[in-house]
Amino acid sequence: MDKSLIRNFCIVAHIDHGKSTLADRIIEKTGLLTAREMQEQVLDNMELERERGITIKSQAVRTVYKANDGKEYIFNLIDTPGHVDFNYEVSRSLAACDGAILVVDAAQGVEAQTLANVYLALDHNLDVFPVINKIDLPSAEPQRVKDEIEDVIGIEAQDAPLISAKNGIGIDEVLEAIVNKIPAPSGDETAPLQALIFDSLYDSYKGVIVFVRVMNGTVKKGTKIKMMATGASEEVVEVGIFGAGRFIPCEELSAGMVGYITASIKTLSETEVGDTVTEADNPCAEPLPGYKKVQPVVYCGVYPADSAKYEDLKEALEKLQLNDASLFYEPETSLALGFGFRCGFLGLLHLDIIQERLEREYDLDLVTTAPSVVYKVYKTDGTVIDLTNPSNLPDPSEIEYMEEPIVNAEIMVTKDFVGSIMELCQQRRGRYISMEYIEAGRALIKYELPLNEIIYDFFDALKSRSRGYASFDYDLKGYEKSSLVKLDILINKEQVDALSFIVHSDSAYERGRRMCEKLKDEIPRHLFEIPIQACVGGRVIARETVKAMRKDVLAKCYGGDITRKKKLLEKQKEGKKRMRQVGSVEIPQSAFMSVLKLDDDN
């Protein structure tokens, strides 16, 4: 394979600036196969693939472009997940590329994610060239945006293609720019194999399909490969390239190429993103840089609403994990919620996705507890615990100190909202780092924020305080010592484990008060009065009371009312069934998530 005819690239953009539309246009405007491949009847193989019903989840696609210079170029377009939860995956996808197209909205200009993604691409030594999208919008200001890109990001933008991905304007120019501005891959086909894993998926027929970018060397059927970080070793069954929506087997993958490897690997945990594939008998000297073991950032308890569905939930989690190695789970028991799982996620979006899939694809009714970040607990005996479940916090007397995760946050907002955004960051215990005004009255505000202050509803609060204009990005900075306490909730004098959470001591009172208020609304009246108390270290810091039920009666019930009133009673009774009994109190399942909604009123 002639490396000079390969272009490996990705598209980076702020959300909604048109990344996937441009990708679609590029795929449409280019061919699936080279003239030579056509003759080799690759199509037959493809039919076979079609029969097996395997389709690529489009993490990468290979197309063929006949350029103005008359040559056929291979384009490998590698998709990058668009959310901060998946930053590590994004960085590995970028590492598999040699260049990037930066899409910027001609009306909105540079946004927080634009910056974050460009810097990430530049960090990986990618050559980045900008395109200005949506130029046919009435509000488009291409010249202003070009200037902004040069001022803010510092990359040449005057000859950026002006396009409308939606209406197919300027796409040819983009294709030529890919050929001319993105470098061809380097690498040595004869060196020992060194390939970067940037994704993998599980297929029940082929086992794990590993997505790789070959940096050096060559891999083909029969090669004995080894994953350098996990140590897994197998013989290659098949290698191939990514057709649009198809796996197309080929002879070999050599330096500079992007493709897939199958090798009867049973689980995704053996093929971690970022790991290096090498030859078992002739390994490369060093693994590729940048590999990290992915650790969940957010944990929460996931319980079946109907405790009889525990096994179903377990099975569903097993299945989901087959295709999502970053999902972590282990069994856990709660006094209030019974048997369930403590699950770990890359972030709140990841949590949402998994929860939604469990509910929709596996038809499960779930109760989830408030998400928690991972705290480091330094004990007096010198040991350190990674605390993922607030209930497991050791006795305060055994704790020397605790640390919480901190993120570097970048918020971009028009100057009118700077005040209220900074106020929000201060409220969330943010540490001000810097603010710079960039072109046209927009500011880039940098803060260090504790992760546990942003996992619940920070994004919503940000949007509502900026009328939707603020954009936000963050990455984990590390751990810092912090004054943290466990807030316990007692309902009718009994502690409800599933409602405990860790909070900064300064916000404990406020949070406790709101939690009590919220629970007061959530818990139905009983025959007796129910005290709801928030406690820190056994000391009550807030209290509310659910008054005893005094009236629950239908004043009228005559001949025409009977059917309707019976239904009303049935509904009330149904509602009761979905409650959890804690001591003598019945708690609705929604109460366990109420901590998530503490800031509703903001």
Added chain:
Amino acid sequence: MNNNTSELYIHIPFCVKKCLYCDFLSFASDDKVKEKYIDALCEELMFIGKERCNTSLSSVFIGGGTPSVLPAELIVRVMECVKENFTLNGEAEVTIECNPGTVDEEKMRAYFGCGINRISFGLQSVHDEELKKLGRIHTFNDFLNSYDAAVKAGFTNINVDLMSDIPGQSVDSWNRTLKTICELKPAPTHISAYSLIVEEGTPFADMAEEGKLDIPDEDTDREMYHMTSKILSEYGYERYEISNYAKEGHECRHNLGYWTGVTYYGAGLGAASYYEGCRFTNTSELPVYMDDPIDSFKLDEKLTNADRMSEYMILGLRLTKGVSITEFKERFCRNLSDVYGREIERFKAEGLLAEEDDMLHLTEQGLDLANFVMQAFI
């Protein structure tokens, strides 16, 4: 209850104007529509009578809406039709609902003359500002005139509907309402005292949503509620159902029928029937009903034996005397304790149910929390 008799409900869906809290099927209409409606109604009554072989009736209840907005001769026509097609028991209770301000002595005489023997007045309050808040069209003085007309026409069995929890109402004003009515000369034989229910789809529901409904707080509500039975009993009215009070022997027989599982036929728009273990409802669409008053009903539910036991409990427990343990066994060939023993024991322990002689009944607290108890029997 005698199983061989049945009851007849006749619905008149017309009103001068709909009240702000009302979720009954009613609306304003012109005279032509009213007349045509009565034609359709009589057709349906004739059919039911034939179908049921002139079944004998222990009670007839003409409700609404406001039946008294109709010209007297239309009500007389309805009654003639009833008498032609059914057999009225000698002591049958025949009630008509009237709104103050819509009746005079002449109308009352016409009612009395055609066999109606009980009047039910929808008064709600003796305070004009409260009546206004409810969106009612009459004053207290209108009521006094109407009441007087009924008495003069010969009626001795009269009910007055009263309402607590009216927006802006105080304990004092409720007290006044109760006492004023009890002290009428002659005093009514029956009082229905409801607390206001804000029903979905009513203007009150919208107002409540917007926070514009100034309903008495819980403590006031409870005080009024408990005061009701106390004051009424001082005046000789005994509470026999959650919201109903009567002088001895004047319990509303028609309504007692609903709570004890008696067969009833409903005629008219949206009217409900219960016979042969099934509940039916007529259409609520006026044009549909007028087009075919006989065949515009639908089956709501067919009761299984379990449903019937459950209804026996939830309806029977509305009565202060409660349900008879012996009668339960006679009806269903099962011991009450075998079917609901666990629930009953629980509620007894919580002080919501009590058993005396053969009767299982709600306690005072149980009456306040009737839904909570009844759910267990669903």
